[in-house]
Amino acid sequence: LNVDETLSQKEQEIAELKDKSSHKGIHFENDAVDALQDIADVLGDRIEHTGGSGEGASRSKVGDIVIVIQHQGVPEMRIAIEAKAGSISRKKLIEQVRNGVTNRNAVRGIGLMDRKYMGKTQHVLGQEGENYIIGVDWAEDDFLALEVTYRMLRSIMIAEALRMNGTDTIDVDAIQKRLEQAKTDLGMIQSMKVQTTSAIGTLESVRSNMDVMEKKVRGQLSEAEYLLRDDEGDEE
Known part of the structure; x- marks a missing residue:
C-alpha cells in the first residue's frame, strides 16, 4: 500500500x-x-x-x-x-x-x-x-x-x-484610439506573464539540478576523505 x-x-x-x-x-x-x-x-x-x-x-x-x-x-x-x-x-x-x-x-x-x-x-x-x-x-x-x-x-x-x-x-476617435492601445498593452502583459512563468520554471529546474550537483560534489569529497582514512589504516 x-x-x-x-x-x-x-x-x-x-x-x-x-x-x-x-x-x-x-x-x-x-x-x-x-x-x-x-x-x-x-x-x-x-x-x-x-x-x-x-x-x-x-x-x-x-x-x-x-x-x-x-x-x-x-x-x-x-x-x-x-x-x-x-x-x-x-x-x-x-x-x-x-x-x-x-x-x-x-x-x-x-x-x-x-x-x-x-x-x-x-x-x-x-x-x-x-x-x-x-x-x-x-x-x-x-x-x-x-x-x-x-x-x-x-x-x-x-x-x-x-x-x-x-x-x-x-472626441470619440481619440477615445477609441486609447482604448485599442489599452487592449494591445493588456495582450503584452499576458505575453510577459507567460514568459515569466516559463522563466521561473526554468530557474526552478536549474536550482534543482544545482542541488543534485552539490550533493554529488559533497559525495565525492566524502569518498575521498573515506579513502584517506583507509590509507591511514593500511599504514598502521
Missing part, C-alpha cells in the same frame, strides 16, 4: 469535486464583484450581484453580475456579466452572455472565466460582436482584464450616448 500515492489521489478527487461545485462559482462571482466594486466606487457606478435572483416572467438567472453605469447627462446603462469558474466552451459562454444581456436589460455583456480554462494562445480579452469574453488569473487574484474591459466599455457606451444626445465636444 502506497500511502503517499493514496493520499495524493484523494486530494486530487477532492480538488475535482470542489472544481465542479456550485460553491466555487459563488466564490468566483464574489471575488469579481469585489474587484468591480473598487472601480465602481471611484467612477460613481453601481454593482449588482444578481446571480441568485431571477428576472422577468421566466425568472431566468442568467447574468450573474450587473454593472449599472451612472454618468451625468446620460440615462443609466447596464453591462451584464456571466461568470464561469469552471471549464466551458466559448460557444456556450457567448450564448449565455447574450441571454444575460437580454435578461438583465443590458446594452453590452461580458463573459468572465478563469484564465486557466482558456486556450494558451487565446487573448485574455476577446470581442464577440457587442460583447466580450475575458479571462482572469483567479489564483493570483489578478482581475486586470476585467477592469480594462469594464472601463473600456463604460467609456464607449458613455461616448456613444453623449453623441446621440447631440454632444459634439466628445
